[in-house]
Amino acid sequence: MVVNQDLGSLRRTHYSADLGPDNDGVRTTVMGWILTVRIHGNITFATIRDRDGDISVVAKKGACPDTVRSILSSLKAHSSVAVSGTVKASTKAPAGFEIIPDELRVFSDVEAVPPFEPVARTVKNIDTRLEMRPIDLRRSVLLHTFRIRSRILQAIRAYFTTEGFTEINTPKIISSATEGGAALFSIFYYDKQAFLAQSPQLYKEQLTMSLEKVFEIAPIFRAESSRTPRHLSEAISIDLEEAFVDYNDVMNRIEGIVGASVDAARLYVENHLDAEIAVPEMPDCIPRHTYEELVGRLQKTDSKMEWGDDLYPSDLKRLKLDGFYFITDWPLGPKPFYVKETKGGDYGRSISESFDLMYGDLEISSGSTRITRRADLESNMRRKGMNVDSFGYHLRAFDYGMPPHAGCGIGLERLLMALTGLANIRDATFYPRDVDRLVP
Numbered sequence: 142m143v144v145n146q147d148l149g150s151l152r153r154t155h156y157s158a159d160l161g162p163d164n165d166g167v168r169t170t171v172m173g174w175i176l177t178v179r180i181h182g183n184i185t186f187a188t189i190r191d192r193d194g195d196i197s198v199v200a201k202k203g204a205c206p207d208t209v210r211s212i213l214s215s216l217k218a219h220s221s222v223a224v225s226g227t228v229k230a231s232t233k234a235p236a237g238f239e240i241i242p243d244e245l246r247v248f249s250d251v252e253a254v255p256p257f258e259p260v261a262r263t264v265k266n267i268d269t270r271l272e273m274r275p276i277d278l279r280r281s282v283l284l285h286t287f288r289i290r291s292r293i294l295q296a297i298r299a300y301f302t303t304e305g306f307t308e309i310n311t312p313k314i315i316s317s318a319t320e321g322g323a324a325l326f327s328i329f330y331y332d333k334q335a336f337l338a339q340s341p342q343l344y345k346e347q348l349t350m351s352l353e354k355v356f357e358i359a360p361i362f363r364a365e366s367s368r369t370p371r372h373l374s375e376a377i378s379i380d381l382e383e384a385f386v387d388y389n390d391v392m393n394r395i396e397g398i399v400g401a402s403v404d405a406a407r408l409y410v411e412n413h414l415d416a417e418i419a420v421p422e423m424p425d426c427i428p429r430h431t432y433e434e435l436v437g438r439l440q441k442t443d444s445k446m447e448w449g450d451d452l453y454p455s456d457l458k459r460l461k462l463d464g465f466y467f468i469t470d471w472p473l474g475p476k477p478f479y480v481k482e483t484k485g486g487d488y489g490r491s492i493s494e495s496f497d498l499m500y501g502d503l504e505i506s507s508g509s510t511r512i513t514r515r516a517d518l519e520s521n522m523r524r525k526g527m528n529v530d531s532f533g534y535h536l537r538a539f540d541y542g543m544p545p546h547a548g549c550g551i552g553l554e555r556l557l558m559a560l561t562g563l564a565n566i567r568d569a570t571f572y573p574r575d576v577d578r579l580v581p
């Protein structure tokens with residue numbers, strides 16, 4: 142076998158998606174990796190996969206150089222190759238064309254037997270796959286999932302740009318908990334203790350004082366000790382914060398953001414039919430249910446839930462809520478210190494200007510109108526047992542004309558789960574971090 146690692150001046154002329162039966166007779170150089178090789182007597186059929194999809198290569202004795210056919214026949218799945226040749230329209234080939242090769246370059250051969258088949262649509266054991274993540278991502282279902290992820294991010298950035306938001310980046314190494322209580326990762330920062338940020342909450346609020354409309358797409362870190370299919374220790378949060386609006390306006394924004402994401406995912410799937418991913422329909426507007434309403438409905442079932450309890454997936458299943466919907470006006474008690482109380486709530490039943498965006502029983506986003514008065518923030522912090530002094534850097538800003546503002550955080554991996562039907566959040570990120578996993 143001739144392995145020539147050198148790319149030299151050789152360049153790809155077409156991706157798989159650029160070619161079709163209409164290109165009959167065209168000279169081409171394609172690059173990618175070997176998905177399958179089958180030998181039928183004097184004919185060798187190979188499939189090369191690139192970023193976009195699959196290309197059939199047919200090496201028939203007499204129709205191509207013998208060395209090309211014999212080397213192609215000897216290749217194992219995953220070998221990295223370039224093939225130059227002529228496109229031939231063919232009704233037998235899955236994409237309606239094949240390549241008759243006259244040159245083959247093998248950049249790197251395969252040294253070991255992969256632990257799972259590249260064509261497998263599902264591999265039961267996710268740990269086996271994660272040990273070989275770069276190879277796992279060559280499977281078409283994940284390859285397409287991650288390309289959709291990228292399209293969703295592009296669509297969301299485009300939405301924010303059109304709507305006049307400024308993209309920000311805030312520190313991920315911080316000195317004190319954003320919301321108190323919640324599980325933080327502690328790290329060494331020179332000779333001091335520091336933490337990894339669980340959310341950009343306080344910084345993004347401060348930045349509304351000048352920039353008014355801000356967004357950040359960045360990691361959040363959460364020491365989630367439970368092992369669930371929907372929690373990561375490091376996740377990507379799409380955070381937005383906006384001045385001179387309340388939580389209703391933020392829900393309208395979410396409709397725009399989710400709508401743009403659904404459109405981007407659907408467009409991708411329409412152009413990549415082999416992706417076999419079903420993207421949900423986006424309703425014109427996302428239904429909004431108050432917490433109060435859902436509790437009332439639950440209390441008419443055999444649920445034992447009481448006003449003030451969280452709504453668990455089992456409760457939501459009972460109500461047969463599916464697709465995207467909002468749950469609004471949550472009890473104030475469990476909400477973070479910066480969430481605004483609804484005026485005129487019943488005594489003992491304080492509620493908040495807050496919402497969760499749900500997809501079935503999966504929480505995708507939480508948002509709220511925020512408090513603008515420093516004294517209210519401080520009294521909430523005391524009530525929650527937080528150290529007010531350690532937040533001096535934040536509270537100080539509220540002495541200087543903080544505008545009314547509201548915002549939310551949307552979990553990118555959770556959104557991707559909803560849009561592509563993934564069952565495990567570990568497949569919505571390249572290299573998941575969880576209680577048991579710090580590699581690869």
Ligand code: ATP
Pocket residue numbers: 363365371372373374375376378504505506507550551552553554555566
């Ligand atoms: P949950 O109740 O599902 O644990 P949360 O209410 O603690 O989530 P928030 O603090 O409201 O989460 O964070 C806003 C959004 O960030 C969530 O709606 C979710 O989409 C995402 N998110 C939060 N924690 C995680 C995590 N550990 N892994 C993945 N996404 C997360």
Ligand code: MN
Pocket residue numbers: 497504506507
């Ligand atoms: Mn939440």
